[in-house]
Amino acid sequence: MAVKIYDTTLRDGTQGEGISFSVDDKLKIAGRLVQMGFHWVEGGWPGSNPKDMEFFQRAREQEWARSHLTAFSSTCRVGQRPETDVIIQALLEAGTYWVTVFGKSWDLHVTEALNTTLDENLRIIRETIAYLVQQGRQVIFDAEHFFDGYKANPDYARAVLAAARDGGASWLVLCDTNGGSLPWEVQEITRQIGQEFALPLGIHCHNDGELAVANSLAAVQGGATMVQGTINGFGERCGNANLCSILPNLTFKMAAETIPREQLAHLTELSRYVSELANLHHPNNLPFVGKSAFAHKGGIHVSAILKNPGTYEHLNPELVGNERRVLVSELSGASNIVYKAEELGLDLDNISAEARAILQEIKELEHQGFQFEGAEGTLELMLRRAFENYQYPFNLVAFRVINEKREGERFHSEAVIKLQVGDEIIHTAAEGNGPVNALDRCLRKALEGVYPAIREMQLSDYKVRVLNEKAGTEANVRVLIETTDGHDSWNTVGVSENIIEASWQALVDSLAYGLLKRKKTSGPQE
Structure with a gap:
């Protein structure tokens, strides 16, 4: 069984709340999708905004040998002809061989949303697709709201597919646009349509019932041979079907031929890359590709x-x-x-x-209050102390933090630290915009001469959580620090009823672990 994969991250995925890609971002993601071997990459709707048109202009310079770049559009508008409709002309200007057109397949949408007749809707679908085919395009027809339409008026939903077929569509895609269908409904309706229409079928599901992946797989069981979706399930409202879950399920559990099998070893990398470009946290609990998945x-x-x-x-x-x-x-x-x-x-x-x-x-x-599952640096230091008699590369003799606030002036903090490094005592001071910042600067100032690698280590995140709120200002706090050297990152933790002490514990471990990673746990560095 072969199943084609159609990615719509760059169009439908960007309709998700808080998601916006620049043209450069879209080109980078498209390049990754091509490398993975996705069969279609939907780049956007060229008639809807200048960004998508620029994307298609620049995308012509990229290599598309392993994938089909696809432009998306609605049919021509009610009462118009496709050859004079600016939406359809913009679709053609995108210059893609494959185009995807959506049309209404639910009579409710025809009469209430389009405010037209059922026959006029069939006309614009049939004539739009026929015109695009005449212009040398291969057309994928997305039957919007198909399952809701089929359940409400099966004869009209079939008539919509027939209009697309008669216009010359290459694929018929059944869409669960509201995301409310159930897997057994999707499988059975897909099976029935497959018996009535000779064209290959695709499936496009939304996740409003948290069933988009299940519905997509059910459609394949019912005969669909194209699955549409997005990376990480990005999309409007609750999102689209998540291709990062669909692909391994199809390939490894349903024995389907999808993208090249060896490329699936890069699926987690792709998932995290797209989240990074979207400037979104990559959820730990994503199936297959999340940090917590295994x-x-x-x-x-x-x-x-x-x-x-x-x-x-x-x-x-x-x-x-x-x-x-x-x-x-x-x-x-x-x-x-x-x-x-x-x-x-x-x-x-x-x-x-x-x-x-x-x-x-x-x-x-x-x-x-310590939490080691999110602080691998602190945990490893503990284990190495136990099993290898690991010794810190420096030890605290004493530190003092002075805070001062004068009327009309900014808050001022100064830290003074005395450390022992080998046989040497290092005594220094530094200022900061707060007590933790002053401590961090002072600690680094004391150690950078002995351990130059510390200059490359920077705090990338600092979180404080109150553990027993009812204790008020006497409550224990947990400080979690993320540190990076530009290549790797690691987390360390500290807990105390004193936020400065908790921060000190996490700061010390962050630098000690960074040095441990470089195998420079004692003595001068070159």
Whole structure:
């Protein structure tokens, strides 16, 4: 079974709230989709805005050998002819061989939204497609609101498809535009339409009932051989069918031939790339491609996957470019510690008693408010202290923070730090716009001469959470810091009833872990 993949991230996906791509962004994403081997890449609606027209002009310079660039449009407007309609002329100016046209297939929309007759709607569909075919285009017809229309008036929904067929459409795509259909409805209606029409069928689902992926797969079971969707399920309202879930399900579970199988190993990378260009957080719980998709926290689970990963994984994460992760927390068992130690290449001889002791310490710290599943840097430092007698590259002798606020002047903070590095005592001071900023600057000032690599490490995120709100200003706080060196990033954590102490714990671990990653844990760096 072969199933063609049609991506509409650059058009339907951008209708999602908070999503906007520049022309350069769209060209970059399109290039990635072509590399993956997607069969159609819908670039936008050239008649709707200047950005999409510019995209199609510039897209001509890209290589499209493995994919078809597609332009999207409505039919000509009510009462007009396609040859004189500016919308259709703009579609032709996009210069794509494949075009996708949508038309109303629900009689409610014809009479209420278009405010026209049922016969006029059939005319504009048939004549628009016929004109585009005469102009040398291959036409995909998207039957908008098809399933709702079919359930309300099946004869008219069929007549709409017949008009598209008679106009010369190459594909008929059945759309669940409101996203409210159920999988068994989609499968059965698709099967019935497949028996009545000789043209190949596609499916286009929205996710308003959280069934877009299920409905798309059900349509394939019913005979559809094209699936439309978006990367990460981007789209209007609740989104479109998520191709990052559809592709592995089709390929690995339904034995369908989709994009080149080896390209699926880049699916996680693609998913995260598109989120990055959209300037959106990549959800950890995305199936297949999310950071948590193959993460294991419960001790019983980890014990089982150490013996056989298939016990708690429905798919090898490497097939989609993801990775297995074991989290360590108060819910962990000794197996979690063993797994993490093996992952880090630590010596596991006679580890059992040590693992249980570390596990108990972790559980006690998590009870205090530490959270190690989101602070891999702090966790690794703990494990290396236990198994390798790891020593920090520097030790605190003392620090002092002075805060001063005078009427009419800005808040002023100064930190003074005394550190021991080897046999040397380093004593320095620095100012900042707040106590944590002053501490950060002072710590770096003290260490950069000894460890130059610290100059490349920058804080990229700083989060504070109050753990027991009812305690008011005496509450414990958890500080989570993300640090990057421009290539990698890592998280560290600190907890205390004093926000400065909690920040200090996380700051120290962030630099120590960065140095550990470079294997520069002691002595001068060159």
